[in-house]
Amino acid sequence: MEKAQLHNWKAPKDAVLPNFIIGGAMKSGTSTMHAMLGQHPKIFIPKEEIGFFDIDNVIEHYDFNFFDRKSEQWTVQDMNKNHKELWDWYSSKFREGQGMLRGEDSTSYLTSKFAAQRISIQEEEIKLIFMLRQPSKRAYSNYHHLVRAGVVAHSFEDVLQFHPNLVLRRSQYLDQLEAYYKYIPKQNMKVIVFEELIENPRAVLQEVCTFLGVAFEAFDPSVFETHTNAAKFPLFTKPQLLKNLFFRRYGNSFNLKGLPIKAPKSVVKRAFIPKLMNKIHGKINPLKVRKKSKMKPATKEFLDAYFKKELHGLDALVGKEILNKWF
Secondary structure (H helix, E strand, C coil): CCHHHHHHHCCCCCCCCCCEEECCCCCCCHHHHHHHHCCCCCEECCCCCCCCCCCCCCCCCHHHCEEECCCCEEECCCCCCCHHHHHHHHHHCCHHHCCCEEEEECCCHHHCHHHHHHHHCCCCCCEEEEEECCHHHHHHHHHHHHHHCCCCCCCHHHHHHHCCHHHHHHHCHHHHHHHHHHHCCHHHEEEEEHHHHHHCHHHHHHHHHHHHCCCHHHCCHHHHHCCCCCCEEECCHHHHHHHHHHCHHHHHCCCCCCCCCCCCHHHHHHCHHHHHHHHHHHHHCCEEECCCCCCCHHHHHHHHHHHHHHCCCHHHHHCCCCHHHHC
């Protein structure tokens, strides 16, 4: 990205920024880390994911842009046109935490080299925490997330054949981290392996506290009982996929009013029927906390072979042994 394009991405003097960001990867324990750090008396983290530094990424944030069929115009989150609105919106997320160490949780950042550049040009130092999970398992968990969100209407194997980027791109850790190491000093980045968090949460949280410069002892012991995003799955999978197929617009209706540049009224009105049908479907086919079905062994073997090749060099880049834990 050229300097001229980066100009408006440098925060105004009165902007309130986070001191650290949990930047991904999605479905890799980021919500659990968010919840754990949020229990520290000196840390403030907004409840929701924000996605500011890549707010204009159409691929990652398909639900941040709205097409008005009547006017045939797009409503988008444009930093060049709406500089003040976007920075005011972002700053408002952190004003409640002034005087504390402020954090942000936005799992789409890891996939965006533009986010890396934009974070790097801020005058205030921003530290980054990235969490990595066994890539095949992360992709499978990502698939189930997209099913629940109303985005995917086919089996995991069909998605891999016809739309693989939907579930695989967020597991391409090597290329993604290379972009961050290019722009962010290594001492300002902390890479955590999800499996290590599960095995030894105390040791991992101690490392994170040292990285952020806060006292580990300030946590209540109950922090180690924290687990969020308990897996919920529809009672019946096939009806869920059919609902997703015929009411795809529901998957684009989550941010109609929560963004700095709001969706037009006509778009909000058009989302009423999909939302209603989703509510009815939720009564008939509710989400239940239960174990998800296991990935087919042949599919796991297929993906492991792919990722083992794609991620070769990750250990050397990060400076720790990771791949042997996964393959």
